[in-house]
Amino acid sequence: MKRIISTLLLLVLCCTLLTGCFCKHEWQDATCTTPTTCSLCGKTEGEAPGHMAGDMVTGEIDLAAKTSTSYQNCKICGTSLHSEVTDLTTFLDGGKFIFSPNQYNDAMNTYFGGEYIFEIDTLDSGALISMISDANGGVTGAIMYLANGDSLTIDDADSPACDSLLSYWYTDDNAQIIDVMTGILMGCDINLNEETALNTLSAIIDAYGSSYSSNGLSYEVTLNDNDFVFLISVD
Ligand SMILES: [Zn+2]
Numbered sequence: 001m002k003r004i005i006s007t008l009l010l011l012v013l014c015c016t017l018l019t020g021c022f023c024k025h026e027w028q029d030a031t032c033t034t035p036t037t038c039s040l041c042g043k044t045e046g047e048a049p050g051h052m053a054g055d056m057v058t059g060e061i062d063l064a065a066k067t068s069t070s071y072q073n074c075k076i077c078g079t080s081l082h083s084e085v086t087d088l089t090t091f092l093d094g095g096k097f098i099f100s101p102n103q104y105n106d107a108m109n110t111y112f113g114g115e116y117i118f119e120i121d122t123l124d125s126g127a128l129i130s131m132i133s134d135a136n137g138g139v140t141g142a143i144m145y146l147a148n149g150d151s152l153t154i155d156d157a158d159s160p161a162c163d164s165l166l167s168y169w170y171t172d173d174n175a176q177i178i179d180v181m182t183g184i185l186m187g188c189d190i191n192l193n194e195e196t197a198l199n200t201l202s203a204i205i206d207a208y209g210s211s212y213s214s215n216g217l218s219y220e221v222t223l224n225d226n227d228f229v230f231l232i233s234v235d
């Protein structure tokens with residue numbers, strides 16, 4: 001009799017085991033695209049909840065490509081849900097440049113492709129600059145980033161706060177200054193190509209002592225200790 005009971009118990013136990021999962025489920029939380037799932041047997045519960053759309057991020061700009069990208073990612077997992085690239089028609093908006101100093105600095109490096117190197121740095125005063133050197137490591141010049149006449153600081157490196165660029169030069173090689181100024185001008189006025197940027201540079205120098213305006217920007221060149229200083233301001 002005892003033996004029969006043992007056998008019955010064993011049978012019941014077997015049935016329970018056979019009808020269910022052999023494992024004690026180890027549930028893993030659902031992700032956006034997978035439901036709650038047992039990591040041992042793969043059994044799932046419920047449905048995948050789906051992505052949760054985050055805020056639309058508008059206007060991340062690529063100066064070199066002259067485009068602006070708006071996008072929306074999932075708040076939970078970061079998957080890109082939607083993006084839209086539009087061509088920029090201007091680098092100016094609301095009395096300021098649309099780019100941050102870092103973006104401008106990157107655009108210059110893309111444009112010059114190693115011929116000149118732009119590096120974000122600060123002066124002892126805290127003023128935010130891009131140091132410009134040539135491919136041989138010679139210091140060519142610098143750009144200072146300004147807003148309302150004050151220099152920006154490193155905290156502004158990623159903000160589109162700049163309304164003027166001041167470029168000054170350590171080199172006496174005018175050919176280098178012309179080379180770099182051409183790129184700087186093209187980075188400020190989307191309408192310029194290398195030829196029209198050179199024409200603009202001539203017009204700025206011709207206007208020495210007063211200012212030259214074109215496409216929503218004003219330009220001035222002055223001499224400081226016999227070194228050229230160019231000021232480019234959004235009107
Ligand atoms: Zn399981």
Ligand SMILES: [Zn+2]
Binds near residue numbers: 050
């Ligand atoms: Zn997601």
